[in-house]
Amino acid sequence: MKHRRSDYMRWAKMQSRAKFNLATSGVGPFPLRELHVKIDQLEINGDSSYGYAPLQRAIANKSGVDPDCVVTAAGTSMANHLAMATLIDPGDEVLIEQPTYELLTSTLLYLGATVKTFVRDEDNMYALDPAEVRRAMTSKTKLIVLTNLHNPSSVLASDSVLREIGDLARSVGARVLVDEVYLDAVYSDTPNTSFQLGPEFIATTSLTKVYGLSGLRCGWILAKPDLARAMWRLNDLFASIPAHPAELLSVVALENLDYIRERGRKILETDRTLLREFLISQEGVSAPYTEFGTTAILHLATGTVDNFLARLRTEHETSAVPGDFFGLPNHFRIGMGVDTEMFREGLKRISLALGEI
Numbered sequence: 214m215k216h217r218r219s220d221y222m223r224w225a226k227m228q229s230r231a232k233f234n235l236a237t238s239g240v241g242p243f244p245l246r247e248l249h250v251k252i253d254q255l256e257i258n259g260d261s262s263y264g265y266a267p268l269q270r271a272i273a274n275k276s277g278v279d280p281d282c283v284v285t286a287a288g289t290s291m292a293n294h295l296a297m298a299t300l301i302d303p304g305d306e307v308l309i310e311q312p313t314y315e316l317l318t319s320t321l322l323y324l325g326a327t328v329k330t331f332v333r334d335e336d337n338m339y340a341l342d343p344a345e346v347r348r349a350m351t352s353k354t355k356l357i358v359l360t361n362l363h364n365p366s367s368v369l370a371s372d373s374v375l376r377e378i379g380d381l382a383r384s385v386g387a388r389v390l391v392d393e394v395y396l397d398a399v400y401s402d403t404p405n406t407s408f409q410l411g412p413e414f415i416a417t418t419s420l421t422k423v424y425g426l427s428g429l430r431c432g433w434i435l436a437k438p439d440l441a442r443a444m445w446r447l448n449d450l451f452a453s454i455p456a457h458p459a460e461l462l463s464v465v466a467l468e469n470l471d472y473i474r475e476r477g478r479k480i481l482e483t484d485r486t487l488l489r490e491f492l493i494s495q496e497g498v499s500a501p502y503t504e505f506g507t508t509a510i511l512h513l514a515t516g517t518v519d520n521f522l523a524r525l526r527t528e529h530e531t532s533a534v535p536g537d538f539f540g541l542p543n544h545f546r547i548g549m550g551v552d553t554e555m556f557r558e559g560l561k562r563i564s565l566a567l568g569e570i
Contacts, residue, residue, distance in 0.1 A: 216322035221315035221538040231532035233559035237548030238364075238534075239422035239507050240477030247476075248465050259457040263445045268460050271467035272433050276406050281438040284445055285460075287452055288432040289394040292417040294320050295451065296390055296434050297356070299444045300415070301326055305355040308346065312339070312510070312539040314364040317392065321358070329354075335512070335541075338501040339363055341370040343377040354387045361407065362395035365539045365546045367506025369399060372410060379411045390415045397423040399505045400478050408435035415440070420466055422507055424473050430456070431463035477550055481507060484549035484556045491560045497567035507550045510541060516570045518545055524569065529562035 229236040259265060269280040276283070286292040293316075301307060303325030309318060311330035321328050331349035333339045346357060357378060361370045375391070382389045391407040393416050408416040419432035434444060466473060488509060492500055498511040511533075513521055518535055522545060525531050536544030547563075549556060 215325070216319060219316045219319045221319075221534075224535075224538070229532055229534070231526055232530040233555055233562055234532050234551070235547040235556065235559040235563075236532040236534045237507075237551050238546075239427065239548070240425045240481055240550035241552060242428070243425035243466075243473055243476065248462065248469065250462060250465055254465075255458045255461050257457060259460065261455055261457060261460060265455070265457070265460045265464075267464050268431075268467075271464050275467060275470065276408070276435055278406075278408065278435055279438070282408070282435050282441055284434040284436060284441045284448070285455065286417075286432045286434060286448065287430040287455070288421055288427065289392060289417050289419040290316055290320075290432075291430075291452070292419065292432040292434045293317060293390070293392055295444055295448055296415055296417055296436070297321060297326075297358075298324055299440065299447050300356050300388055300390065306351065306353040307356045307358060308349050308354055309358040310341070310360065310363070312365060312536075312541050313358075314360060314392070315538045317358055317360075326356075333363065333366075333368075335501070339366040339368045339510075341368070341374050341378070343374060343381060346378050346381055350381060350385060350387075352385050354382075354385050356387055357382055357389045358392075359389065360392045360395070362398060362506045364392070364395065365508050365510040365534075365536075365541075366501060367395065367398075367503040367508055368501065369404075369503070369505055372404065372407075375407050375414075376410055379413045382413045383411075387413070388415060389413050390417070393418040394422050395506050395508075397474060398481065398507055400474070400482075406435055412437060420463065423477060424466070424470070425477055426463075426466055426473070429459045429463050429466065431459065431466070480553055481550035483553045487553070487557055487560060488547075488549065491564070495564065495567060497570060498563075508546055508548050510536065510539065510544050510546050512541075512544050518543060521545075521566060521570065525563065525566045529566055531559045531562040531566075533563075
């Protein structure tokens with residue numbers, strides 16, 4: 214039977230909320246009032262048959278690419294779906310990192326891919342290792358799927374490592390899809406998009422996780438113009454005409470992106486300091502130290518994660534994401550960057566729950 218659901222998304226929508234919600238994955242919502250947009254600047258309808266030109270230019274300018282390389286989509290998830298649906302046919306072999314974001318795997322299964330995995334080893338700080346890709350790759354591989362920053366660990370892959378993987382993909386005629394939705398959480402010396410590393414690369418991202426603008430659904434794909442045109446045509450089947458008011462607001466947001474990102478940065482960097490202090494003080498959980506990102510994946514030393522998270526929710530009013538959704542059954546993911554006082558209290562309640570094991 215065809216795979217037709219995402220168990221993680223159902224959990225996130227129906228079961229993730231709590232008074233102290235550490236099951237988040239991005240910074241807190243950016244308030245509309247701070248965009249200083251007046252209602253008469255918006256229109257219901259606009260000319261966006263295959264891209265709204267001002268939005269295409271704004272995204273291209275941010276990414277350092279030609280506007281013909283930009284394909285807009287409803288958030289990163291739809292960007293990933295559209296990219297993968299264009300790049301593969303049913304039965305094609307696709308390599309994806311493990312652990313990974315469940316929705317990526319579920320989408321590949323829905324599209325009928327033959328999914329194989331390569332390891333990002335916890336003992337190696339979840340580093341992206343080209344040797345693992347080489348070990349899993351075959352002459353039939355059509356696509357390699359990565360996240361950078363890595364979801365769920367927030368580990369950054371360097372350009373040199375990505376180039377090695379691009380070389381591997383080229384050797385068998387495959388492409389590399391990189392979900393970069395967390396990449397702009399590298400606030401100093403932010404890397405360029407991997408799309409610029411070579412013709413094998415396709416990149417996806419959005420204004421969601423790092424900017425707190427998920428309601429705009431402003432996502433995009435960076436691809437070579439011929440491939441971008443194919444994606445636009447396929448998108449006619451999914452979302453033929455986007456919401457024009459959201460396009461207009463997205464242009465304004467892109468014009469003020471540094472200010473918007475800085476707002477979330479202050480909260481996130483404080484939360485990351487709190488997390489580091491928490492991990493140093495705790496023996497019941499561990500995680501690789503990362504400098505960037507809005508998420509961390511914690512390894513529970515004893516007990517079962519399901520029981521721990523159930524007690525954390527019912528007795529301590531705190532939620533976190535089960536690691537099963539990333540292929541890590543003895544782990545759970547927490548999010549940062551929403552509200553520092555909530556995060557501080559959530560960590561305290563995790564400490565209390567750990568003390569009860």
